[in-house]
Amino acid sequence: MDISTVIAGTRFDNPVFLASGIVDETLKSVERAIKSGAGAAVTKSIGKDERAGYVPPIISELPTGMLNAVGLANPGIDDFIDEFKTSSLKEKIVVSIFGKDSEEFLELAKKVQDAGFTTIELNLSCPHVKGYGSEVGEDPELVEEIIKELKSKTNLKVWAKLTPNVTHIVDIAKAAERADALVLINTVKAIGVNIWARKFSLTNGIGGYSGPGIKPIALRAVYDVYKETGKELIGVGGITTYEDAIEFMLLGAKAIQVGTAIYYKDFKIFNEISQGIMNYLEMEGFGSLQEIIGLMVK
Amino acid sequence: MKFSNIVSVKKIGRDFFEISFNIDSEVRAGQFLMVWVPGVKEIPMSVSNLKNPITISFKAIGETTKRLSAMRPGDRIFYRGPYGNTYPDPKGKTAYVAGGTGIASLLPLISAYPGDVYYGMRTAEDIVYKNLVNFVSTDDGSMGFKGNVVDLFIREKRKYDTVFVCGPEPMMKYFHDKINRNEYGNIYYSLERLMKCGVGICDSCSINGFRVCRDGTVFDHEQLNIMDEFGTVRRAESGRRIFLK
Ligand SMILES: Cc1cc2nc3c(=O)[nH]c(=O)nc-3n(C[C@H](O)[C@H](O)[C@H](O)COP(=O)(O)OP(=O)(O)OC[C@H]3O[C@@H](n4cnc5c(N)ncnc54)[C@H](O)[C@@H]3O)c2cc1C
Numbered sequence: 001m002d003i004s005t006v007i008a009g010t011r012f013d014n015p016v017f018l019a020s021g022i023v024d025e026t027l028k029s030v031e032r033a034i035k036s037g038a039g040a041a042v043t044k045s046i047g048k049d050e051r052a053g054y055v056p057p058i059i060s061e062l063p064t065g066m067l068n069a070v071g072l073a074n075p076g077i078d079d080f081i082d083e084f085k086t087s088s089l090k091e092k093i094v095v096s097i098f099g100k101d102s103e104e105f106l107e108l109a110k111k112v113q114d115a116g117f118t119t120i121e122l123n124l125s126c127p128h129v130k131g132y133g134s135e136v137g138e139d140p141e142l143v144e145e146i147i148k149e150l151k152s153k154t155n156l157k158v159w160a161k162l163t164p165n166v167t168h169i170v171d172i173a174k175a176a177e178r179a180d181a182l183v184l185i186n187t188v189k190a191i192g193v194n195i196w197a198r199k200f201s202l203t204n205g206i207g208g209y210s211g212p213g214i215k216p217i218a219l220r221a222v223y224d225v226y227k228e229t230g231k232e233l234i235g236v237g238g239i240t241t242y243e244d245a246i247e248f249m250l251l252g253a254k255a256i257q258v259g260t261a262i263y264y265k266d267f268k269i270f271n272e273i274s275q276g277i278m279n280y281l282e283m284e285g286f287g288s289l290q291e292i293i294g295l296m297v298k
Numbered sequence: 299m300k301f302s303n304i305v306s307v308k309k310i311g312r313d314f315f316e317i318s319f320n321i322d323s324e325v326r327a328g329q330f331l332m333v334w335v336p337g338v339k340e341i342p343m344s345v346s347n348l349k350n351p352i353t354i355s356f357k358a359i360g361e362t363t364k365r366l367s368a369m370r371p372g373d374r375i376f377y378r379g380p381y382g383n384t385y386p387d388p389k390g391k392t393a394y395v396a397g398g399t400g401i402a403s404l405l406p407l408i409s410a411y412p413g414d415v416y417y418g419m420r421t422a423e424d425i426v427y428k429n430l431v432n433f434v435s436t437d438d439g440s441m442g443f444k445g446n447v448v449d450l451f452i453r454e455k456r457k458y459d460t461v462f463v464c465g466p467e468p469m470m471k472y473f474h475d476k477i478n479r480n481e482y483g484n485i486y487y488s489l490e491r492l493m494k495c496g497v498g499i500c501d502s503c504s505i506n507g508f509r510v511c512r513d514g515t516v517f518d519h520e521q522l523n524i525m526d527e528f529g530t531v532r533r534a535e536s537g538r539r540i541f542l543k
């Protein structure tokens with residue numbers, strides 16, 4: 001069964017990708033995900049300058065997923081490129097970048113392009129760092145300007161990753177119209193409280209909620225955006241089984257990403273979901289993955 | 299995040315402490331907890347005694363460990379875990395090679411299975427668990443062999459079926475490089491790296507794609523052969539590579 005998928009003209013062997021920020025700070029871990037069966041792997045979000053991130057606790061385990069506030073820890077674009085440029089798997093590595101304005105995004109994107117990568121994912125959605133991520137991604141004009149700048153001044157395929165922490169995600173999706181694909185969703189802005197310490201669960205207080213508990217929120221975002229824009233979509237949020245992946249595909253996602261599921265199932269998750277998708281398509285009498293994408297929205 | 303009321307706090311050496319408390323899950327040799335001092339930080343700590351009340355043994359070197367050392371019986375200690383894989387049970391004649399606080403991780407094995415214990419420290423004043431140790435080295439020669447514990451181990455020329463090693467990464471790297479592999483059976487190392495999540499998702503502890511917190515902390519000699527970053531590349535909190543000499 002063919003489960004390859006084409007996103008913005010690029011073909012991927014399978015539609016199960018590694019999400020940004022989960023075991024992808026080091027090149028060897030990113031390559032491990034690909035060798036374990038990920039169709040593509042998105043790197044941790046990289047900015048202009050080195051950031052140490054927040055002091056632990058940076059994660060808090062919940063019965064329905066997890067909270068995190070890693071704080072965009074990253075080595076800075078130059079050290080990142082130095083490490084990642086040696087990879088022989090570049091066509092399967094998508095570089096996630098974050099910046100505060102179009103100038104910063106462009107500077108980062110050019111370095112990524114010069115290092116031989118072909119696709120970037122824009123982190124317009126991290127909920128817990130001031131001045132970055134969702135603070136940029138909540139502003140439709142800024143989103144439009146950043147994508148216009150990147151599409152006119154680089155040859156990169158641009159995936160824009162959006163935040164669910166807005167009143168109308170479709171408005172932001174429309175502002176990101178020029179992106180080659182949209183990635184939905186980043187974590188849901190959230191707080192955890194420890195009543196026995198009378199402190200926030202995370203050092204940063206505010207964090208992002210991920211894992212099974214956010215899947216219905218992500219499905220809603222994919223459905224609304226697919227219906228309203230028809231854009232190429234990549235679904236992410238709480239996917240831990242092939243059934244979860246199929247749900248996203250029926251609502252319009254051409255591929256999916258897994259993050260928190262690594263915590264539950266480790267690297268075997270990629271092959272497990274791919275195999276499950278193949279069996280499902282066969283069992284249900286479909287000829288290819290393509291046939292189910294957006295099936296429930298037409 | 300769970301918490302427990304501390305049963306005892308003991309000072310067992312210079313800046314070296316043991317805290318005991320009851321936990322509600324089973325811990326196995328080699329595993330660690332993430333211990334949280336609210337308002338300060340969350341840090342990894344090996345479990346040095348596995349039976350309730352379990353024990354953590356540590357050196358007060360920074361803010362978190364100093365705050366822990368100042369805690370009193372009845373105080374709340376916050377933790378999550380246990381995490382990580384475990385040491386396999388030793389077979390045959392066994393040696394334990396420890397450097398500094400690395401001995402904490404080996405203590406559950408040392409107290410369960412007889413074997414020769416080699417312990418290296420900076421100076422005689424740092425000695426802990428003296429009655430468990432067979433061979434001592436100090437950097438300054440103030441007690442036992444003058445030099446590092448790896449050279450002491452090699453000089454003793456004893457044969458072992460199983461060897462366990464835990465200490466600072468440069469010491470373990472030196473051990474890995476120096477010993478004559480053919481003279482020993484299985485050799486296991488428990489690695490220590492900067493850890494933020496403890497559960498295998500943040501990648502801050504990874505060496506060549508192996509996460510010390512989840513794929514380890516225990517690796518065997520042959521696994522380390524294929525990790526060229528072991529002992530040569532460290533990671534800053536940002537993930538930036540720091541090349542060691
Ligand atoms: C799996 C694991 C198990 C551990 N078990 C134990 C244990 O049983 N007993 C014990 O005493 N310690 C143990 N450690 C080390 C312990 O976690 C650190 O000592 C602790 O994080 C220090 O926190 P702090 O805030 O007190 O000091 P900080 O203020 O964070 O650090 C003080 C100084 O120590 C250095 N430092 C911090 N962490 C390390 C490290 N991991 N290796 C080398 N230098 C470091 C810092 O660079 C700094 O110079 C373990 C570490 C790991 C990864």
Ligand SMILES: Cc1cc2nc3c(=O)[nH]c(=O)nc-3n(C[C@H](O)[C@H](O)[C@H](O)COP(=O)(O)O)c2cc1C
Binds near residue numbers: 210214500
């Ligand atoms: C620990 C952690 C770190 C993350 N870091 C990033 C990041 O750097 N950039 C980004 O775009 N998303 C980041 N995310 C969000 C994920 O990529 C994903 O959108 C979200 O977790 C929902 O998917 P999941 O439920 O499969 O984890 C992070 C998530 C987690 C749990």
Ligand code: FES
Binds near residue numbers: 493501
């Ligand atoms: S500490 Fe996060 S992956 Fe090991």
